[in-house]
Amino acid sequence: MGGQPLFLQPRLEARLRSLAESGELLHTLTDALGSPLHVVVPEQIAANLERFRSVYRRHHLSGQVFFAHKANRSSALLRRLAATDAGVDVASLGELQHALGAGFTPDRITATGPKNREFLWLAARTSVTVGVDSRDELEQLAALVRKHALPRARVLLRLSGFETAGVRVLSRRSRFGSPVRELVPLLEAVERHRDVLDAVGVAYHLDTTSLDEKATALEGCLRVLEECRERGLRPSAVDIGGGFGVGYLADREQWERYTTELTAAVLGTRPPLTWGGHGYGLRSEAGTLRGALGLYPAHRPVAGARYLDELLAHPAASFDGRPLADLLLEHLYDLHTEPGRALLDQCGLTLARVLEVRTQEDRDELLVRLEAKADDIALEAHGVLMDPVVVPRDLSHADTGPVAVHLSGSLCLESDLITRRTVFLPRRPEPGDLMAFANTAGYCMDFHATRAQHQPAARKVAAWQDGGSWRWCLDDQYWPTTSVGGAQ
Amino acid sequence: MRYDSITEAIGNTPLVRIDPAVHGLAHIDLYAKLELLNPFGSVKDRAAWNMAGPHLADAAERGRQVVELSSGNTAKALAVLAGMHGLTFRSVTNRMRIPEIKDLLLLLGAEIEELPGQSECLDPTATDDPLTLFHRTLSEPGAAFLHTDQYFNPRNTEAHLTGTGPEIVKDLDGRAPDWFIACVGTAGSSTGVARVLREHDPAVRVVGLVADKSDFIPGIRTIDEAREVGLFDPGTYDTIEAVSADDAIEGMLTLNRRCGIMAGPTGGAAYFGALRRLRAADSELTERQSAVFIVCDRVESYLSYVRRRRPDLFGRPRRRNSPADLSDTEVRAAPAVGVADAQAWIATGLPLVVDLRSPSAYAALHIDGSVNIVDELFEELVHGGLPFSRNRPVLLACPVGEKSARYAALLTRMGHPDVRSLTGGIIAWRDAGAPLVRDRAA
Numbered sequence: 032m033g034g035q036p037l038f039l040q041p042r043l044e045a046r047l048r049s050l051a052e053s054g055e056l057l058h059t060l061t062d063a064l065g066s067p068l069h070v071v072v073p074e075q076i077a078a079n080l081e082r083f084r085s086v087y088r089r090h091h092l093s094g095q096v097f098f099a100h101k102a103n104r105s106s107a108l109l110r111r112l113a114a115t116d117a118g119v120d121v122a123s124l125g126e127l128q129h130a131l132g133a134g135f136t137p138d139r140i141t142a143t144g145p146k147n148r149e150f151l152w153l154a155a156r157t158s159v160t161v162g163v164d165s166r167d168e169l170e171q172l173a174a175l176v177r178k179h180a181l182p183r184a185r186v187l188l189r190l191s192g193f194e195t196a197g198v199r200v201l202s203r204r205s206r207f208g209s210p211v212r213e214l215v216p217l218l219e220a221v222e223r224h225r226d227v228l229d230a231v232g233v234a235y236h237l238d239t240t241s242l243d244e245k246a247t248a249l250e251g252c253l254r255v256l257e258e259c260r261e262r263g264l265r266p267s268a269v270d271i272g273g274g275f276g277v278g279y280l281a282d283r284e285q286w287e288r289y290t291t292e293l294t295a296a297v298l299g300t301r302p303p304l305t306w307g308g309h310g311y312g313l314r315s316e317a318g319t320l321r322g323a324l325g326l327y328p329a330h331r332p333v334a335g336a337r338y339l340d341e342l343l344a345h346p347a348a349s350f351d352g353r354p355l356a357d358l359l360l361e362h363l364y365d366l367h368t369e370p371g372r373a374l375l376d377q378c379g380l381t382l383a384r385v386l387e388v389r390t391q392e393d394r395d396e397l398l399v400r401l402e403a404k405a406d407d408i409a410l411e412a413h414g415v416l417m418d419p420v421v422v423p424r425d426l427s428h429a430d431t432g433p434v435a436v437h438l439s440g441s442l443c444l445e446s447d448l449i450t451r452r453t454v455f456l457p458r459r460p461e462p463g464d465l466m467a468f469a470n471t472a473g474y475c476m477d478f479h480a481t482r483a484q485h486q487p488a489a490r491k492v493a494a495w496q497d498g499g500s501w502r503w504c505l506d507d508q509y510w511p512t513t514s515v516g517g518a519q
Numbered sequence: 520m521r522y523d524s525i526t527e528a529i530g531n532t533p534l535v536r537i538d539p540a541v542h543g544l545a546h547i548d549l550y551a552k553l554e555l556l557n558p559f560g561s562v563k564d565r566a567a568w569n570m571a572g573p574h575l576a577d578a579a580e581r582g583r584q585v586v587e588l589s590s591g592n593t594a595k596a597l598a599v600l601a602g603m604h605g606l607t608f609r610s611v612t613n614r615m616r617i618p619e620i621k622d623l624l625l626l627l628g629a630e631i632e633e634l635p636g637q638s639e640c641l642d643p644t645a646t647d648d649p650l651t652l653f654h655r656t657l658s659e660p661g662a663a664f665l666h667t668d669q670y671f672n673p674r675n676t677e678a679h680l681t682g683t684g685p686e687i688v689k690d691l692d693g694r695a696p697d698w699f700i701a702c703v704g705t706a707g708s709s710t711g712v713a714r715v716l717r718e719h720d721p722a723v724r725v726v727g728l729v730a731d732k733s734d735f736i737p738g739i740r741t742i743d744e745a746r747e748v749g750l751f752d753p754g755t756y757d758t759i760e761a762v763s764a765d766d767a768i769e770g771m772l773t774l775n776r777r778c779g780i781m782a783g784p785t786g787g788a789a790y791f792g793a794l795r796r797l798r799a800a801d802s803e804l805t806e807r808q809s810a811v812f813i814v815c816d817r818v819e820s821y822l823s824y825v826r827r828r829r830p831d832l833f834g835r836p837r838r839r840n841s842p843a844d845l846s847d848t849e850v851r852a853a854p855a856v857g858v859a860d861a862q863a864w865i866a867t868g869l870p871l872v873v874d875l876r877s878p879s880a881y882a883a884l885h886i887d888g889s890v891n892i893v894d895e896l897f898e899e900l901v902h903g904g905l906p907f908s909r910n911r912p913v914l915l916a917c918p919v920g921e922k923s924a925r926y927a928a929l930l931t932r933m934g935h936p937d938v939r940s941l942t943g944g945i946i947a948w949r950d951a952g953a954p955l956v957r958d959r960a961a
Contacts, residue, residue, distance in 0.1 A: 091919045093946075198621060198631040201649070203638065241636025253879075260883055260957065274639035287732040294743050300753075312648070319671075320746040323648030327641050353877050360918040361876035362883055363949055372639075414641040474640075 073111035099371030107493035193251035236272025372473035567596035671749030679711025
């Protein structure tokens, strides 16, 4: 098999572990509903929300946790969340309709992202808070409210391009938000439209894992809010977006060993660890490693609510090193967050049936073909490397010991690989077995799914525990009444 | 010794024997090459001068900026060298995690740019990592930069090939040591020195030390990071071993406290790694051997780094009148007053209202007539005794009434007869609709 197996075992908390170990149920589900199949776990999202809430409580902060709906289309997850006190962040007309239909009242919804007129109209009509991306959008919304005699719209001003003194903290350029250096005309527009727009606060969302960059932006927001107050506006909130991250892998050492071996493979000092010697962004130039590892940092000890906790404890350089949480609190601002992936941590898995296990000529790795397209299991599209859990159909098969495999999809297309990584499995899979890809609920279920080649996109079911056993229904059939002794 | 320029003081550092009573090796003489005694404080002075020196006059003529990817000592040396020649210096980094170094660089007039962190919503097809973009800006037409390129520049290694290595051989009476132990950062010093030593004696054993992958030791790379270094060639080293941050600090403490060598964590890592390797060899030896390790830089810049990992080393005597001394019972029993009663009390004109929030929060909105003493300052004041007359009632206010309760309890314990905490703090005050004001700008 070419050296030690390099496992990347998924981190499974109790609920998801129990589900992944319910082999009979999972086979029954895929026999009935087909492969691939997504299973979501609505109770988990409520548990994750509580972790965020407890960070708010620890810092005495008020404000809303808005679930970034775009990370998963599931109705079950959204409806379960509607039964809590969380909010939702919608990024399209369809998501807004879905949220309203799931039971979210407008005071619990913010509308963000690129918007068309219909989306803006429905948001303003229902008095949903609108995260305004630019001065043009602000003008457009003001005109819309006037023309259609809509109620005064609540707006959050999304900002970008924050600047620092001393050390320059660079950030990737963003297409979203108004640059802070163009603040004055933006605030003048807000003042001009005060009769139809109510600026309730400012927002940012940075696509980075760096705490420093986010702290810089949050400090920048505090300064902008002060300028708003100076102008007689009455802002009350900062929305710091999402990007709190998920720790996908159970074992730090596995991740470290794997990434070290991958660099060795790219340099050619060990056999390849990927299909076709793919380097995940790394390359070898004259024996030196170049490029950047284009992988999600899959083992993250500080992710989700803990990441928020660290950000809030971060000292603000331009406010005498006071922690950001203290500053928010004593300036009397609400803190809004928009976690997507982090709220969906452990909220589901994706099942795919093994169709074929083929020995390759002159290669040690087995070729395992799954009844799923790569876009149904979009872990790879997000740079997440994580082993599937094999759910055998027939428990009597002999234990073969670890094997190395390549996982391919069901499209008639060379590049339809579930992952380009050589995956190590604890035993040889057999046709008919299932592979359970854990923790796919955040962005990896439906965000990328296509119906290419007339192949179906995966169906989705919701599952919950009742006494000692798992019960389920179609995702669309789930309501918060379902799991507490209701229909089934 | 008289010099015309400080740059002449670079190099020719002492080789100091470590007392066998400290290291406990029976058959090995262990020597430290004290690179911390270079004028700008580290081994990187040699490489910086050797890389930049020949180009500085030309760069000054053309108004070029010196640029390097460095998070520490190379940046420090280049900042000084650039400044001496009337040039500006910019350090670009994603690894600068030592606040003292950052401040020192700013003090020296360097510009610091921190590269953005990894994308959270990753696009695996975006191959333009921040470093690629950095290199592109360097080579844009019309760009005026002197890029010293320490990770790839052969003149980095050369500084040690002509300086550090021969100095060691000379100080050992023309012989190479049996062992050479060095941490791998840019790999310049270890590569250059190892080559010189092997030319003298091919049997010299070279130990390269890298940082444990989950750890961060300033100046040392992990094995994956070392592979990104152009000067790094695994063939240079007989073995490559990992050292943890805790080990590095332990080694550093021994050098600081027992040897009088003011080494930083990198030097500590080298000492620890040397000893770990040599102890194993020592027991099997009969004849005498010698070993050399490099002490890269000084301890002073790493105090916050050490404090975060080893707070026990900074135990300070407890101070009087500290809010941390109070029991929960005392805090719960602290005299307090609700918003409505507080408003009535304030209307009598009696209490001094002290707002414990930060100045910017106070400036934004506060209770009319209140005084702002931020909690950190208040804590300092109280250490010295009661800051108010006992005859003057005091109302303490903080965001939610937690800190104010603590200080109300403390002042009560210190003998103030009428100090009260505003229950629920400024937030409860606002929620009750009580007035908050902001003073107009003067």
